[in-house]
Amino acid sequence: MTVGGGRDTAWWQSAVVYQIYPRSFADSNGDGVGDLRGVIGRLDYLRTLGIDVIWLSPVYRSPQVDNGYDISDYRDIDPLFGTLPEFDALLARVHELGMKLVMDLVVNHTSDEHPWFVESRSSRDSATRDWYIWRDARDGAEPNNWGSLFSGSAWEWDQTTGQYYLHLFDRKQPDLNWQNPQVRKAVQDTMIWWLDRGVDGFRMDVINFISKADGLPDAPAAPEQRFVVAFENFADGPHVHEYLAEMTRAVFGGRDGEFITVGEMPGVTPQQARLYTDPTRGELNMVFQFEHVSVDHGPAGKFDYRGLDLVALKKALHRWQVELADTGWNSLYWNNHDQPRVVSRFGDDDPDYWAASAKALATILHGMRGTPFVYQGEELGMTNFPFRTPQDHRDLEAVNFHRSVLETGGDEAAALAGLAKISRDNARTPMQWDAGPNAGFSTGEPWLAVNPNHTWLNAAAQIDSAGSVFAHYQALIRLRHDLPVLVDGDFTPLMEDDPQIWAYTRSTSTAELLIIANCGRDPRTVDIGREWIDAEMLLGLADAPATLTSASLDLAGWDARIYMRPVR
CATH class of the missing domain: 2.60.40.1180 (Golgi alpha-mannosidase II)
Known part of the structure; x- marks a missing residue:
């Protein structure tokens, strides 16, 4: 079993990972939503690109409040995407083509429709009451001043049991209580269940949030602030290293095979990442950090878009290269399902420059030390969608932000401009396969509008073109596979x-x-x-x-x- 390893031995150090957002990748049945059979039908495309590992965003059973990051059953596939036998067929085909498949593990929180939470909120004496974070009101209001990352309070009042529960994201995504060893055991059992099914590892959603500050204290706030996103009180908490090391021992210990573990960690510093990814500690292979994708954020947050400072961007990524040089390992990414398209963000999406800027940014990223991650459509140079109105957006974060701006009398025009540039919906528009109807994504009405530029920016136009963005990504991937200097x-x-x-x-x-x-x-x-x-x-x-x-x-x-x- 290989989870950690030295810089010369781990297979994932020379690998390239491709993230699939199934909802928007390929629709096989014409319902407008991508599915597992759609993914199966496009695996040869990924093999042609040269991909080693596929990271599959959540396909578990879910009410889809947060597009699958609100899970109601960790051991089943949502009918929106298919069935467990179809998943097994996908996994078998991935392995047949010489690739590996990584599942998205979302265990900081569940859906409020998960049986664990349904039982937990049924009574203060329920068997799983302590599986979630419940607190009494304080002076007739929330237990503390923590704010949700999706706007408003991080606490929701439950009328039935007369207490608040914590949700760092949407109110329908209650946080699990990782202090409870039964919770940790249930998560570990779920991971083992998927490994036994044949998956090759996990990307772990906001995994550095699982250990909250002891006592859940208030976060520092200005007098006018009612709620504060209290990173210092829930990110990289007092027991997170203990929990991750325990997970690695319980899940991977004694297991034959080559696996990969990646932890998404908002707010993580290089010093903390050295601990998480030090192979001698047995926690994770690598982390997703957010420093370089925050350089264009203003004081009011991510939608307070301030434009690119290239020097700041360079220094952010260079710092991670230097500080993880002797211990740990970097992940390398521009795009994912939570980030806007890099060509429109840090490049130049003018039709005369989009391809050149896509190639330049790819070259810079793939030349660094670390494991590169390619997000669907990035290898084509896909751009942001031309969002104009609030109704154009589907993402829960975007919808909540716009509503909060209206409720607080904020500048709606500035908010819409920030959403157009940074909204997660930019990453989630359907994959642009060809110039035909709905970009070849679906024969039905897509769940999110297709970018109008698919008529000239699409896979069919690039796959056999020697000078295309796709060909450039192929060349970069070949270099990483062939040149030890790019790895070591x-x-x-x-x-x-x-x-x-x-x-x-x-x-x-x-x-x-x-x-x-x-x-x-x-x-x-x-x-x-x-x-x-x-x-x-x-x-x-x-x-x-x-x-x-x-x-x-x-x-x-x-x-x-x-x-x-x-x-x-």
Whole structure:
């Protein structure tokens, strides 16, 4: 069994992961919602891309309040997506094609329709009462001032039993009480059940929230603040390392096979991540951190969009490269189901530049030390949707935010502008397979509108095109599989304060790579040093010289290159 491991031995260090958001990937039955049979029908596409691991967003039985992140049965498939036999068929086909499959584990909270919670709220004396976090009112109001990440209070009053329960997300997503060993055992048993079925690991949703501060104290707040998102009181809590180490021992201990564990951890620092991912501690393989996808947030939060500061973005990612260099491991991502499309966010989605900026950003990310994650459509350069009205949005977070702005007399125009740029719905528009009706996603009416640009931005137009974004991702994935320096090499940042050029080197005792990109429309000439004369270009513009002949490098707008030279 391989869960941790040294930097030279773990299989997942040279792997590339592809996230599928099933609701929006491929619909096989025409109901407008993607499903498991739709995924099965597109697996050859992923094999062609070169993917090693598929991360499947939740397909468990769920009321779908938060698109499946509110689970009512951890051991069944929601009929919206298919059946357990269909899941088994998907898993078998994934393995047949030489790939692995990772499930999304959502165990900070359940749905309020989960039998555990139904029993818990039935009576103060119920067998699972202490499986959730219940508290008495304080001075006739909530037990503390914690706010939900989906707006408003993090507490919901239960009339039947006369207490509040905690929900860090929607009121229909009550938090589990991980202090109760029965809860931890139930979660571990669920994980073992899926491993016995053949899955290859887990991506763990907000897993650093499972240990709340002892006593659930108030969070610091300004006088006018009624509720506060109290990260310091529920993120990276006092027992989280203990719980994760216990989970790894109980679930993976003594089990043969190669597995992967990834923890989503909002607010985690590099210092904390070193502990979570130190292989000697036996907790997780890697974490998802949020520092680099928060650099464009304003003081009022993620929808207070402030635009890109490229220097801040570079330094955020570089810091993680440097600080996890000797202990732990990085995950590398631009996109996922919670983030807007990177081409529209950090790149340039003008039709004249979208492809070049997609390639440049991909080159920068895939050249770093860590395991790259590709989100569906990213390999095509999919862009944000042209959202205009509140009714365009379906995501619970977006709907709640807009409502709270109206209720508090906020600036609706500014809120809609922030939603258009940052809303999670941008990632969830249907996969753009072809130029036909509904982008080839479904024969029915899609649950979320298809981006109008699918008529020219789609998989069918790119798969057989040598200069496409898809082909560029294929080349990057091949390089990671073929070049040990991309996996093991040291990372050295260059030109960190340059507002347009992103550059760094990766090096071992035998080889060195230069990864460089011009992150803007204006051409630039960059002095890279005479030591790079005669270096071989591994990836770049088709008409660029195959070998460097000068210490100066001319870069067109959104041009990106990878060069390699031997270390003498």
